Amino acid sequence: MSSSQTDILLESGTNELEVVMFEIGSGVFGINVLKVREIINAVEVTTIPNSHPNVEGIIRLREEVLPVVNLAKVLEVPESTNPERDKFIIAELNQLKIAFRVHHVSRIHRISWEQIEKPSELSAGEQAHAIGIIKLADQMSILLDFEKVVVEIDPRAGVNVESLQTLGPRTRTTKKIIVAEDSAILRHLLKDTLTEAGYENLQFFENGKEAWNYLEDLSNDQSLEPQEEVNLIITDIEMPQMDGHHLTDRVKKASRLKNIPVIVFSSLITKDLFHKGETVGASAQVSKPEIVTLVEKIDSLIL
Numbered sequence: 001m002s003s004s005q006t007d008i009l010l011e012s013g014t015n016e017l018e019v020v021m022f023e024i025g026s027g028v029f030g031i032n033v034l035k036v037r038e039i040i041n042a043v044e045v046t047t048i049p050n051s052h053p054n055v056e057g058i059i060r061l062r063e064e065v066l067p068v069v070n071l072a073k074v075l076e077v078p079e080s081t082n083p084e085r086d087k088f089i090i091a092e093l094n095q096l097k098i099a100f101r102v103h104h105v106s107r108i109h110r111i112s113w114e115q116i117e118k119p120s121e122l123s124a125g126e127q128a129h130a131i132g133i134i135k136l137a138d139q140m141s142i143l144l145d146f147e148k149v150v151v152e153i154d155p156r157a158g159v160n161v162e163s164l165q166t167l168g169p170r171t172r173t174t175k176k177i178i179v180a181e182d183s184a185i186l187r188h189l190l191k192d193t194l195t196e197a198g199y200e201n202l203q204f205f206e207n208g209k210e211a212w213n214y215l216e217d218l219s220n221d222q223s224l225e226p227q228e229e230v231n232l233i234i235t236d237i238e239m240p241q242m243d244g245h246h247l248t249d250r251v252k253k254a255s256r257l258k259n260i261p262v263i264v265f266s267s268l269i270t271k272d273l274f275h276k277g278e279t280v281g282a283s284a285q286v287s288k289p290e291i292v293t294l295v296e297k298i299d300s301l302i303l
Helices: 003-010 071-075 125-129 146-153 161-167 184-196 208-220 244-253 274-279 291-302
Strands: 016-024 027-032 036-041 055-061 064-070 087-093 096-102 104-112 130-135 140-144 173-180 199-205 232-235 262-266 284-287
Touching: 016 071, 016 087, 016 096, 055 096, 064 071, 064 146, 071 096, 071 146, 087 104, 087 146, 096 146, 125 146, 161 184, 161 291, 173 184, 173 208, 173 291, 184 199, 184 291, 199 208, 208 232, 208 244, 232 244, 232 291, 244 262, 244 274, 262 291, 274 284, 284 291
Parallel strands: 027 140, 064 096, 173 199, 173 232, 232 262, 262 284
Antiparallel strands: 016 027, 016 104, 036 087, 055 064, 087 096, 130 140
């Protein structure tokens, strides 16, 4: 990776991302560069009996054993006619490292989240596995929801309300929390888990832009005290229109909002990328699906 690319990856709060474009069948798709550890030529896969239909098997990459997910099967499109030319995208998300088989990898695009439309505006097909549709000058492509792909294969990789039992009995609180999360499934799971943890006063937004519009209105209303209306903000990172880092950066630079705690809750919270949240002033950062840790951070910030 060149020094200029490294500089781009180190920037925080710009509402931009870099996307690796790849092909599966006749479709063009994308994955956030921050999830990609490397891209390799396809290698021989060792099959595992009784594995999930979308999991081809495992490979050994240096000292690690990684599962291989066939994205053509996930998206229900024809598989590669030249599998020896396929590529494996080695990605890290939800504290897992996984190899995703794709048919061709093209190039990296630097784009703004404003160029990505919400999945609800898609017509059909890959909508179920889409974060959004990327609008480029010469083409459109789908930014895939890799977390959803993984959780469908192994639900244990997702948010689990039963894990809250380790916290013991919980008391109810009226503290006001807003959550910016683009995934409808995760919004539902977060509502269930946070309610179970005692936090019932929740307001959800589908992306950072919608959350920011709400917060900005609060800030502009001099008859209200924003910190009394919102006690804490939870935000994902990858969201159409405005990402979580940019949302956090705006909150922390707004004089009437800056003291509201912001927790970044994302599959992109890795050891290598933790500095990005620190740069924009996040109060805490929790990797999905660590819901117990998320609740503990909430407790420490507002109780």
